[in-house]
Amino acid sequence: MTLREHLFENLRLELRRGCLTLAVLAQLKQEHYGYTLRKALASRGMEIDESTLYPLLRRLEAQGLLTSEWREEEKRNKRFYRLSSDGEQIFARLLEEWNQINTSITNLL
Numbered sequence: 001m002t003l004r005e006h007l008f009e010n011l012r013l014e015l016r017r018g019c020l021t022l023a024v025l026a027q028l029k030q031e032h033y034g035y036t037l038r039k040a041l042a043s044r045g046m047e048i049d050e051s052t053l054y055p056l057l058r059r060l061e062a063q064g065l066l067t068s069e070w071r072e073e074e075k076r077n078k079r080f081y082r083l084s085s086d087g088e089q090i091f092a093r094l095l096e097e098w099n100q101i102n103t104s105i106t107n108l109l
Contacts, residue, residue, distance in 0.1 A: 020048055022098055024056060025083065025091040028066060033078040057081055065090055 001009070023046045027037055034053060041048055060066045065087035068079050083091060 020046070020052065020056065021060070022091075022094055024048075024053070024060065025065065025087060025094065028081055028083045028087070029091075031080050031082040033073075033080050035078075037081070060087070 023041055023044075024037070027040050032040060034050070034057065037057075038048060038050070038053060057066065057068075061068055061081070065084060066081050067084045067087075068081045070077050070079050072078075
């Protein structure tokens with residue numbers, strides 16, 4: 001990988017990181033467990049690896065933005081995630097910020 005390709009990849013990942021957080025919060029207005037969340041994101045064009053998703057879910061829960069509970073489904077224990085009330089408020093504010101940034105970037109381009 002050339003230096004230029006390496007730089008691009010680092011910048012791409014940095015850009016994507018914040019977008020993934022917003023995408024996960026958006027999907028968790030409805031309850032999901034990890035696998036269905038990954039599938040829902042992928043079906044809308046936002047692929048995410050398990051090694052990225054699960055630490056992100058744990059971090060968002062530790063920050064109080066998500067709630068989770070273990071339940072048995074299809075004879076397996078699965079952890080279901082959903083936005084907390086704080087998460088709903090933060091998501092609304094982040095979405096407003098995203099829309100403002102998106103408008104600004106579109107105008108710049």
